[in-house]
Amino acid sequence: MLSIIISSYQNHFFEQISENISQTIGDKIEYEIVKIWNPGKMGICKAYNSGAAQSKYDNLLFLHEDVLFTECNWGEKLLQILTLPNCGVVGVAGGDYYSYVPGSWWNSGHKFLHFIQTDNNGQQFLNNRCHFPENATGIPVKSLDGVFLACTRKVYNTVKFNENITGFHGYDLIFSLEASKKYTNFVTDQILINHFSAGSISKEWLNNILKVRSIIGILPNQKIDIKVETENFYKLIALLKNFKYPRLESFKIIIKYLNPKIFGIKNTLKIINRTKHLL
DSSP states (O other): OEEEEEEESOHHHHHHHHHHHHHHSOTTOOEEEEEEEOSSSSOHHHHHHHHHHHOOSSEEEEEOSSEEEOSSOHHHHHHHHTTSTTEEEEESEEESOOOSSSOOSOOTTSEEEOEEEEOTTSOEEEEOOSOOOTTOSOEEESEEOTTEEEEEHHHHHHHOOOTTSOTTSSHHHHHHHHHHTTSEEEEOSSOOEEEOOOOOOOHHHHHHHHHHHHHHOOOSSOOOOHHHHHHHHHHHHHHHHHTTOOHHHHHHHHHHHOOHHHHHHHHHHHHHHHGGGGO
């Protein structure tokens, strides 16, 4: 039994995915679709929490409306994955490293994806940037992309969506990272979806990523990847400039995360030199 929760603002997409689910989920799966009509009325965290409160089943799937399932009987596969020992949140894209420097899940060398992406020109390609071990149902990760987030109600009740994260960015990151502190999250290749829009990086995205980092803190028992941390710091500097953050605010952010214990003295000096263009 599965409750599928969708924050919707485009009726044609919602009608399309509703019909697609009925055709592909599998005859043995009892399910409901909980639609939260949300044309910018509330952040997605609030919308998803509202949908979960209205749902009736003990397995939950938080799903974007601009997707289609490409294979049948995915519902039974999902419910089986959710029975894995200490299973947290299950998705189709995510990462096994959360950086000290504020960033998202798609860190170089640490990202795992399995879905079809359709671009604005209608061109399709398979995003499959990982090797799934034979007979494995998923790869353990820390964080997940919000296009597809599934969990049991027990896991959901432990973490819920943090409504301090407003808008439509960062909700997936904080939800999955909070779950990863107590459970094991997975990216699976057992379920294939076609996603009809690509994500975007905006000032709102960066604001929420910074907010998530301040709430989550540092994940324990994670070996620092210096290459990723350095790349993310340079990206952070560029974004602060591109989105025209005030200079004083930018330097406060840079100083907060410029930690020689993380980067080492040599890299720290390089980063300091790189920040000169913010002056």
